[in-house]
Amino acid sequence: MAEIKLNIDALHDLLEVVFPQIAGQIQVVSLEPMFVRTRLAITESNLRPGGTVSGPTMFTLADVSAYIAVLSMVGNKPLCVTTSCGMDFMRKPAAGADLTCETRVLKLGRALAVMDCLIFSEGKPEPVARANMTYAIPPSKAEGV
Amino acid sequence: MAEIKLNIDALHDLLEVVFPQIAGQIQVVSLEPMFVRTRLAITESNLRPGGTVSGPTMFTLADVSAYIAVLSMVGNKPLCVTTSCGMDFMRKPAAGADLTCETRVLKLGRALAVMDCLIFSEGKPEPVARANMTYAIPPSKAEGV
Amino acid sequence: MAEIKLNIDALHDLLEVVFPQIAGQIQVVSLEPMFVRTRLAITESNLRPGGTVSGPTMFTLADVSAYIAVLSMVGNKPLCVTTSCGMDFMRKPAAGADLTCETRVLKLGRALAVMDCLIFSEGKPEPVARANMTYAIPPSKAEGV
Amino acid sequence: MAEIKLNIDALHDLLEVVFPQIAGQIQVVSLEPMFVRTRLAITESNLRPGGTVSGPTMFTLADVSAYIAVLSMVGNKPLCVTTSCGMDFMRKPAAGADLTCETRVLKLGRALAVMDCLIFSEGKPEPVARANMTYAIPPSKAEGV
Numbered sequence: 001m002a003e004i005k006l007n008i009d010a011l012h013d014l015l016e017v018v019f020p021q022i023a024g025q026i027q028v029v030s031l032e033p034m035f036v037r038t039r040l041a042i043t044e045s046n047l048r049p050g051g052t053v054s055g056p057t058m059f060t061l062a063d064v065s066a067y068i069a070v071l072s073m074v075g076n077k078p079l080c081v082t083t084s085c086g087m088d089f090m091r092k093p094a095a096g097a098d099l100t101c102e103t104r105v106l107k108l109g110r111a112l113a114v115m116d117c118l119i120f121s122e123g124k125p126e127p128v129a130r131a132n133m134t135y136a137i138p139p140s141k142a143e144g145v
Numbered sequence: 146m147a148e149i150k151l152n153i154d155a156l157h158d159l160l161e162v163v164f165p166q167i168a169g170q171i172q173v174v175s176l177e178p179m180f181v182r183t184r185l186a187i188t189e190s191n192l193r194p195g196g197t198v199s200g201p202t203m204f205t206l207a208d209v210s211a212y213i214a215v216l217s218m219v220g221n222k223p224l225c226v227t228t229s230c231g232m233d234f235m236r237k238p239a240a241g242a243d244l245t246c247e248t249r250v251l252k253l254g255r256a257l258a259v260m261d262c263l264i265f266s267e268g269k270p271e272p273v274a275r276a277n278m279t280y281a282i283p284p285s286k287a288e289g290v
Numbered sequence: 291m292a293e294i295k296l297n298i299d300a301l302h303d304l305l306e307v308v309f310p311q312i313a314g315q316i317q318v319v320s321l322e323p324m325f326v327r328t329r330l331a332i333t334e335s336n337l338r339p340g341g342t343v344s345g346p347t348m349f350t351l352a353d354v355s356a357y358i359a360v361l362s363m364v365g366n367k368p369l370c371v372t373t374s375c376g377m378d379f380m381r382k383p384a385a386g387a388d389l390t391c392e393t394r395v396l397k398l399g400r401a402l403a404v405m406d407c408l409i410f411s412e413g414k415p416e417p418v419a420r421a422n423m424t425y426a427i428p429p430s431k432a433e434g435v
Numbered sequence: 436m437a438e439i440k441l442n443i444d445a446l447h448d449l450l451e452v453v454f455p456q457i458a459g460q461i462q463v464v465s466l467e468p469m470f471v472r473t474r475l476a477i478t479e480s481n482l483r484p485g486g487t488v489s490g491p492t493m494f495t496l497a498d499v500s501a502y503i504a505v506l507s508m509v510g511n512k513p514l515c516v517t518t519s520c521g522m523d524f525m526r527k528p529a530a531g532a533d534l535t536c537e538t539r540v541l542k543l544g545r546a547l548a549v550m551d552c553l554i555f556s557e558g559k560p561e562p563v564a565r566a567n568m569t570y571a572i573p574p575s576k577a578e579g580v
Contacts, residue, residue, distance in 0.1 A: 019199070021190050045166050054164070055227040056205040063200045082200040083402075084374055084424060086231040086521040088549050088567060090542040106553075106565055107525040111401070112373075114523050116551070116565060118541075130541055130551060130567060132523060134374065228547075229519055229569060231376040233404050233422060235397040251408075251420055252380040256546070257518075259378050261406070261420060263396075275396055275406060277378060277420065279519060309489070311480050335456050344454070345517040346495040353490050372490040376521040 002033050002108065005075035011068050018078050019064055026064050031072055034105040038065045041098050051095035058099070058119055058129050059087060065103040066115040066133035073108055079138045083112070087131040093121040099128070111137055147178050147253065150220035156213050163223050164209055171209050176217055179250040183210045184267075186243050196240035203244070203264055203274050204232060210246040211260040211278035218253055224283045228257070232276040238266040244273070256282055292323050292398065295365035301358050308368050309354055316354050321362055324395040328355045331388050341385035348389070348409055348419050349377060355393040356405040356423035363398055369428045373402070377421040383411040389418070401427055437468050437543065440510035446503050453513050454499055461499050466507055469540040473500040476533050486530035493534070493554055493564050494522060500536040501550040501568035508543055514573045518547070522566040528556040534563070546572055 006014070008028045016023040029037040038061065040046075046057040063082055070080050093099060100120045107114040117131040151159070153173045161168040174182045183206065185191075191202040208227055215225050238244060245265045252259040262276040296304070298318045306313040319327040328351065330336075336347040353372055360370050383389060390410045397404040407421040441449070443463045451458040464472040473496065475481075481492040498517055505515050528534060535555045542549040552566040 018194055021199075049163055050224055052226070054166075055208045055230075056201060059204045059208070060201040063204070079195055081197070081237075082234050084231070084233045085200075086229070086376055086567060088229045088541075088569065089227050090544075090549050092226075106523075106562055109525075114525050114565065127541055130549065132521060132565065132567065134523065231422060231521055233396075233424065235399075235404050251378075251417055254380075259380050259420065272396055275404065275422065277376060277422065279378065308484055311489075339453055340514055342516070344456075345498050345520075346491060349494045349498070350491040353494070369485055371487070371527075372524050374521070374523045375490075376519070378519045379517050382516075 002073060004031060004033055004072050006072050007031070011072060014071060014076070014078060015064070015068070022060060022064060026061065028068060029100065034069075034073065034108070036065060036069045036072060036103050038068060038101045038103070039098055040101070042096070047095055053093040053095070053099065055089060058089065061099055061101050061119060062087065062117040062129070062131035062133060065101040065117055066135060069103040069105050069115050070113045070135045070137065073105060074113075074137055077138060080135045082133060083136045084134045085131060087129060089129050091126060091128045093128045094124070097122040113137060147218060149176060149178055149217050151217050152176065156217060159216060159221070159223060160209070160213070167205060167209060171206065173213060174245065179214075179218065179253070181210060181214045181217060181248050183213060183246045183248070184243055185246070187241070192240055198238040198240070198244065200234060203234065206244055206246050206264060207232065207262040207274070207276035207278060210248040210262055211280060214248040214250050214260050215258045215280045215282065218250060219258075219282055222283060225280045227278060228281045229279045230276060232274060234274050236271060236273045238273045239269065242267040258282060292363060294321060294323055294362050296362050297321065301362060304361060304366070304368060305354070305358070312350060312354060316351065318358060319390065324359075324363065324398070326355060326359045326362060326393050328358060328391045328393070329388055330391070332386070337385055343383040343385070343389065345379060348379065351389055351391050351409060352377065352407040352419070352421035352423060355391040355407055356425060359393040359395050359405050360403045360425045360427065363395060364403075364427055367428060370425045372423060373426045374424045375422060377419060379419050381416060381418045383418045384414070387412040403427060437508060439466060439468055439507050441507050442466065446507060449506060449511070449513060450499070450503070457495060457499060461496065463503060464535065469504075469508065469543070471500060471504045471507060471538050473503060473536045473538070474533055475536070477531070482530055488528040488530070488534065490524060493524065493528075496534055496536050496554060497522065497552040497564070497566035497568060500538040500552055501570060504538045504540050504550050505548045505570045505572065508540060509548075509572055512573060515570045517568060518571045519569045520566060522564060524564050526561060526563045528563045529559065532557040548572060
């Protein structure tokens with residue numbers, strides 16, 4: 001029913017324009033209608049003393065993944081913005097492991113989309129964090145020619 | 146009653162060690178018991194297309210500010226970590242203006258601290274975002290003498 | 291600038307219609323533009339074993355107080371509905387004490403309003419819970435003549 | 436690995452003691468390790484004008500369901516209490532339909548448990564609300580033999 005409007009390549013191109021700061025760090029691994037799996041390559045700059053991944057790094061992954069999930073379904077509307085979010089940091093991610101994030105679109109309304117994210121440290125079965133992200137979708141006229 | 150255990154200079158020194166990625170970007174402007182005001186200098190790397198400040202930038206400000214607020218009250222326990230948080234992004238920050246953040250400690254327990262943050266775009270009276278941040282405080286023995 | 295559109299009597303009348311289940315239990319104590327103080331009379335039905343106030347009781351107080359705060363500012367739009375919320379339960383309320391709730395409107399937009407609530411157990415200076423509540427405001431045409 | 440410590444009958448018995456206000460309204464439908472499905476029978480007292488289910492009703496269902504999920508795994512520790520939560524209300528539930536709630540335990544730590552809930556209006560495939568609930572688990576000694 002609900003169809004993907006932007007494929008993985010189109011999403012990667014968009015990320016480079018909208019989030020150049022993290023371009024290349026976050027990749028779309030797989031994409032289904034209302035679901036996306038992403039991966040964040042962890043580098044030194046994402047770590048905190050004690051060898052754990054920083055909170056802002058995990059927030060960035062959840063936020064960008066939710067953005068990707070929305071845009072995959074609504075198409076090229078780069079001005080979608082986060083309106084609210086919540087996160088629980090449940091386990092300490094391994095310092096040397098990349099993070100993967102599974103994002104599910106729970107609601108795709110005209111004006112608001114609600115997503116749930118589970119973040120995993122590669123190689124461990126239990127999630128290290130969960131997030132809920134709400135995005136506002138601009139009306140179509142606002143972004144067109 | 147509750148007394149400040151780390152002053153502004155000590156907090157700045159700690160930030161450079163714990164969050165070297167944002168060292169210098171976030172400054173403590175003023176400090177009272179259970180309250181801290183911080184400032185984030187906005188640069189190109191914090192912006193999104195359309196000239197607004199990115200969500201991860203605002204999250205980082207709230208997260209680091211809450212960390213500063215906790216440590217100012219519990220002393221040198223750098224292994225305090227975020228356990229949960231929530232944010233509402235309410236207004237578009239001005240692209241050229243720095244952000245300030247007012248963080249209030251609502252609860253300072255033995256194991257958990259709860260903070261509320263209001264983020265302002267300098268020069269505007271209404272907050273651009275609100276956040277709640279919960280930090281876990283490690284037991285004293287865990288961090289050595 | 292922003293003016294109160296419904297006074298305390300009008301809000302009490304509205305509560306009896308919209309939330310008859312809690313009519314009489316929750317009272318508006320004082321009202322200012324963008325701020326309301328409410329009180330919940332605690333009865334046996336609000337308690338849990340161990341003599342503490344139940345979570346749903348505190349949620350109800352925050353939710354209804356936020357509803358009152360919105361309606362005081364936008365006028366008679368009973369179809370305002372909660373779209374998202376978050377709460378931290380920070381201290382055990384005293385079993386025999388009423389609860390008071392201070393609600394501040396942080397954003398009053400055309401479509402969404404964002405509120406912060408602090409809940410106190412009467413006689414104690416520190417808040418027992420905090421909440422953030424977002425309400426959707428229906429367009430004016432949607433509610434009849 | 437993780438085993439159920441209280442079965443459905445034991446959980447129903449416990450609910451009558453701990454939440455007598457909603458006894459009989461909320462039933463455990465099915466139970467697996469780290470997962471529970473519950474049902475709330477909607478009555479007039481759960482409705483708001485316009486024929487929708489009230490926010491406090493949905494919060495109560497999520498809160499009690501999370502409590503059931505925790506206790507099913509940790510055993511008879513009735514003093515488990517909610518420490519934080521978040522909810523998104525995504526769709527209007529049907530007025531005449533019961534609600535079901537699927538609760539998954541994402542983390543079962545010694546001191547904290549984190550749950551995700553999806554609430555459905557019976558007969559509709561899409562969730563009407565999502566919630567995250569964190570419970571504090573008291574140490575074993577605190578609750579006696």
